[in-house]
Amino acid sequence: MRKLKENILKLLVYLSVLFTISTLVLIVGYIFIKGIKGINLSFLFSDYSASGDGGILPMIITTLYTVALSILIATPIGVLSAIYLQEYAKKGKIVTCIRFATESLAGIPSIIYGLFGGIFFVVTLGMKYSILSGSLTVAIIILPVIIRTTEEALKTVPQAYREASLALGSTKFQTLYKVTLPSAIPGILSGIILSVGRVIGESAAILLTAGTVAQMPGGIFDSARTLTVHAYLLTKENGDIQGAASIGIVLIVIVLLLNTMARLVAKKLNKANC
Amino acid sequence: MLVKSRLVGTKHRDNNNNNKNKYVIEKLAKNIFMISAFISVISLLLIIGFVFYKGLTPFVLKGYSFIDFLAGTEWVPSADKFGILSMITASIISTLGALIIGVPVGILTAAFISEIAPKQVAKIMSPAVELLAGIPSVLYGVFGLSFLVPNIQKIFNLPKGQSLITIIIVLAIMMLPTIISVAETAIRAVPNAYKEGSLALGASKIETIFKVVLPSAKSGILAAVILGVGRALGETMAVILVAGNSPIMPTSLTDSVRPLTTNIAIEMGYAFGTHQEMLFTTGVVLFTFILILNLVLNKLSSKAVD
Amino acid sequence: VGCGSNSSDSSNGGKVTVSGSTSVGPVIEICAEKFKEANKDISIEVQQVGSSAGIKNTIEGTSEIGMASRDLKDEEKKAGLKETEVALDGIALITNKSNKVKNLTINQVKDIYKGKITNWKEVGGKDTPIVVVSREDGSGTRDGFQEKVGFKSEELVKEAQISDGSGNIKTIVEGNENAMGYISFGYVDKSVNSLAIDNVEPTAENVKAGKYVIARPFILVNKEGTLSKQGKSFIDFILSDEGQKIVKSKGFISIK
C-alpha cells in the first residue's frame, strides 16, 4: 500500500517532468524543422522586399535599434532607482509606494503597455509610430526587471565594504561609485541581459507603438518592424508559417546565447563575492 | 620608528570648503536617485491615467452603462453593442484551466529539479526551463496555430481546433517556466533540517517531498501560482492565434472564445471612436484584475516574511 | 509646421507616412519600393494597421496618407478627408483543398454567414459542419464583404471564427476541411480553393465586368489641403500606368 502510493507519486513527478521536457523539445523541434529550410545568408543579411524574395536585415537592424535604445533609457533609470531604494531610502511610505509601483509595472500585461504607448508616446507626445515610441514603451516594461536585479546585486555587496569606506571619511556617494557599484556590476549586467531577452521577445506593445513598416529604418524617428513583430505579421497577414519559423530559429538562438551569457556573468558574480 | 615622526607631519589638504562641495554632490546625487525612483511611480500613474481616462470616457461622457458593459454578452461594435461578459468568462476559464494543468506539472517539475534530479540532470533542466521562458510568445502562437490546432481537431474529432482546450494547453505551457522557477526557489529555501527530520523518521524521499517539503514551501508556491495567473491572464499574441476569437459565452471546452486580451489586440487596429474607447475599457477591466492579483501577491509575500 | 507637412520643409527629400488597410498595404509597399527607385531622396513608410486606424491616423496627423479597403463612413467624411480610389479588389470565398463544393449562390453565402446553413451537405458537400471564418469588426474587407453579400455585423453567426489577418484566415482554411473564409484577391493562392459565386469565377476580369459582385474599392485618403509635394507625387505614381501595372500584377483590378 505504502509502496503503491509512493510509486504513484513518483510516476506523477516523472510525468510532469516528461511533460515539461517534451513540450520544450516539441516546440523548439517544430520551429526548427519548419524553419530551417528558410535560413540562409541572403535571408539573414539582405534587404526586405515587399514583392518577395527579400531578407530580414531591416528587422534585425530594427531589433538592434530597439534593444539599444530601450536599454539605454531603462538602465540608468533602473540602476539609479535601485540605488535609491537600497542605499538611500529609509523604510517608510515613499519606499512602499515605489516598491508597489515597480511590482505593479512588472505585472501589467504588454497589451496594456501597447494601449498606453499607443496614445501617450505616439499621439499625445507626437512621436508617431517610431522606434523611439516603441523603445520608450518597452523601456517601461523592462524597468522593473532592471530595478529588481540591481537591488539584488546591491544586497549581495557586503555591508563591511560600505562601513569601511565611510569610516575612512568617504561620503555615501563616493562609497557608492568606488566600492559598492563596482562590486554589483555583474549582477546589474545579468539584469540587463535578461531585459534584452524581454525586449526581443516583445510583440504586442511594440506593434502598437513602433508600427509595422517593413523597411530599413533611417533612424529612431522612423517606424519599423522588429523580428518578433515580423514573425507575427508573416503569420497573420501572409499565412507564412515557414517564414515565421525561420525567424523563430533566429530568435531562439539569440535567447540561448543571452541565457548562456547571463549564466556566465552570474558565475562571475558568485566568484567575485567569495 | 623612523616612520612615525613623518606620519604625524603633514595634514591632508582637506578643508571645510572641500567638504562642503562633497555635501552638495551628496545631496544632488540623492535627489537624482530619488527622482529616478519616482519614474516608476510616474509611469504607473500615467498608464493608469491614460488607460482609465480613455476607457471610462464612454461611460462618463457618452452615457453608456458600465453595468451593461460588464454584464452584456453581445459584442458587435459596428452595431454599437459592447458587452464583455463572455470575454471575462473566457479569460477566467482559460486561466483556471491552464492552472489546473500548469500548477501541478510546474510544482512537481520544480520538486524534481531541486530535490530528486542528480546534479547533472538538474544542470541541464534549469537552462531548458529558462529557454522555455525566453521563447517569444509569438512563437508559441505560431506553434499553436500550425501544430496544436489541427492536431487537437483531429484528436478530439472536432469541427475545428480553435477552442478553449487549445488556449488552455498553450497557456499551461507558457506559465510553466514561471511556476517552475519561482517554486524551485521556494523549495530550495526549505531548511535542510526539515528534510533530515523526516528522513530520520523513516520516511522515503518522495514522502518527505510531499509531506514536508512542499507544505513548508507553500507560501512561495502560492506566489508562483499567482505569477502564473498573471502571465496567463495577460498573454495576448499566442492566444490570439489559437483562440478562434468568437465573442460568445463558452458552453463547452471545445468552443472558440475571445479572452479579454485578444479582444483588444484583434480590434485595436480597426477601432475608431467609441469602439476604440471600449477596447481601452476592456484594458481597464484586465488591468483591474491584474492589480488585484498584485495586491494579493503583496499581502502574501509580506506574510511570508513574518 | 502643420499636420502632414513634416516632409515639405526640404523641397527634395522627405518622408511620406502611409498607414491603414492590411489588404491595401502590400500593394502600396511594392509601389513605394518602385517609387523610391526613381526618387531616392524620398522615404515612404507603409504602416499596415487596418483601414479604420489608417483613417484615424490621417485625421489625427499621425500619418499623411491613409489606406482603406472600404468607403469612408459619414463620421469620417465629416473630418475633411479627401479620398482617391487607386484600385478595385475582389473578395474571394475560400475553402479547404479537399472540399468538393466549388460554387455557391450569393444567398447560400449569406445564409452560411448568418448561421442558417450550418452543414456542408446542405450546399452539396459532405455531412460535416461548416466552420465559418470572418475578419474582425472594423475591417475594410469585412465591411465590403457584408455589404455586397447583404447582411449586417450583428447578423454574423456568433460562433464564427474571427481572425485579424487574411494570412491567418488562409492558414485556418488550409488546415481545416470544414472551414470557409473570405480574403482579398491579393492573398489568394494555390493552398486553398476559391469558390465561384452564382457560377461566376472570382477573377479580375469578372470583377471589372461587374459579374463578380463581391468587390470593393481601395482608396487612399488625406486631409484636405495638407498633402505634401512628395505625398502627391507618390499618389500620382500609383495612379500612373506603372503603378497600375503593379496593382494588376498583385491580382487586383486597375481603375483605368
Next chain:
Amino acid sequence: MSQNNKAKLCVSNLDLFYGDNQALKNINMNIKRNKVTALIGPSGCGKSTFLRTLNRMNDLIENVKIKGQIEVDGENIYNTEDVIKLRTKVGMVFQKPNLFPMSIYDNVAYGPRTHGTKDKKELDKIVEESLKGAAIWEEVKDRLKSSALGLSGGQQQRICIARAIAMKPEVILMDEPTSALDPISTLKVEELIQELKDDYTIVIVTHNMQQAARVSDDTAFFLNGELVEYKETKIMFTNPEDKRTEDYITGRFG
C-alpha cells in the same frame, strides 16, 4: 553472534571520507544495548559524522565514501537496500530542534502516519504515549492542534524526542540535543534520557563534559577522526588511559 547479546551496534574498521578528506579513521566500537553512550571530542573531530553513519544519514551528502561495516542486531546496515527500515529502527534527534511547520499532533503523528497507521484512535494513543514518554504531555496536552513552532526551544526539543519515540525505534541517536537549550530545559532533557534508557539504546553527542558524566554509561573520546578511548564513563572520567583524553576532559584543550 555472541557479541550481539550485549552489543546493539557493532562498528568495525569504519573509514569515512568526504571527497579526499578522511573524517573517520578505522573506528571499532561496540555500543551496548539499553545503555547511554556519549561521544565526546573537540569540534570537527568527527562525532556528528560518526553518529550519522549509524542511521545512514550520510547517504544524503554527496561525495561520501564509507568503508568497513556497521551491524545493528548483527545485520550489516550498508548491505541492506531498506534504509527506511533501518531509520525506523534507529531514530535520531538533532542539535537544533527541527520540528515541521505543522501542529504538535501532526509532528508526533508524522512517523506512524508515514508508516501506514491511519486509525484516529490508535494515532491519538501513540501521540499521547510519546508525548508522555518525552515528559512534555502535561505542557502541551491542551494545544495539540496549535503550531509546534510556537513552543520554546526546550519544549520543541522534547517534542522532537517524542516524535522519534513515536516510531518505536530501538536506538535513539542524539546530536548535541541540549546545546541550543537553556539550563532548565537541558535538565529536563537529561532526566528524560535517563528514563528512556530502560527501553532504548541511546547514543548521544555532547560538548559538555559534565553532561557526559551525568547521563552516560559509556563514553567514547574522538580526536581527529580517531577513536582515542572508549570505556565506562565512570572509569574514563576518573582514570583516563590516554594522555590526550585526560587533557581534553580536564579542559586543557579544545
Next chain:
Amino acid sequence: MSQNNKAKLCVSNLDLFYGDNQALKNINMNIKRNKVTALIGPSGCGKSTFLRTLNRMNDLIENVKIKGQIEVDGENIYNTEDVIKLRTKVGMVFQKPNLFPMSIYDNVAYGPRTHGTKDKKELDKIVEESLKGAAIWEEVKDRLKSSALGLSGGQQQRICIARAIAMKPEVILMDEPTSALDPISTLKVEELIQELKDDYTIVIVTHNMQQAARVSDDTAFFLNGELVEYKETKIMFTNPEDKRTEDYITGRFG
C-alpha cells in the same frame, strides 16, 4: 577647556537607544590623548555600540536615538554637520578585516584619494609610510598591485590598520581587531598598537582579558550598557573596585 589638555574625547551623559531598547545608559568617560584605552565586558554589553558612537558610525543604522554629548578636542561631534571631517579625524578598524576587493595599494590609497590627493608620488609615499607604520611593508612591498584579498587574515588586518593610518587620523578605534586572527598575527597587531600610541589616541574593544592587560593604559568595564568601572589598567586588574568587575576579569562569568 582644562580637561581638554589631557582628554582627547569627552563623553558625557550618553544614552543610546535602538528603537525602544536602551543599549547605553548614561556613560561618562574622558579618553586620554596618546593612550590606549581598552573596552571590556561580556557580549552584548554595548562595547561596539559605544565605540561606533565615537565616529558616528551608528548614523548608518535606522532607528538609533542618541542623547548626551561627545566632544573630540572640545567640539561636540553631534553638533557638526561635517561627519566626513569627524571620520577623517577618528579612524576605525573593524573586527573582521574588511579590505575592498582591490589591490593592496588601492586599498591603502583609498582614503587619501577620496580626500583629493591625486599626485602619484605623494600617494606612493603615503602608501609606503602607512604600510611601514602598520609593520606590514616588508611582507607586501613586492606585490602592492595584487589583490588584497589574497592575504592571510593577520596581514589583512594590518593592511586595514595601514589604511586607517593613511588618513592621518588622530584617534583610531578598533573593534576586536584580533578576534579573527591566529596567535602570531595577534601578537604582531598588539605590538603595532603599542608603537602607534605615541602618535595616536587608541580605543580598543577586546574580549580577551590578557590582551587588555597587555596593550592598554586605561580600561573601561561595561555591563548591560552601563560603564561599571573605568581606570588605569594596572589598578583595574590588580585591584578592581566593583564586585562585578572582579567577577568578570577573573572569569567567573561572561
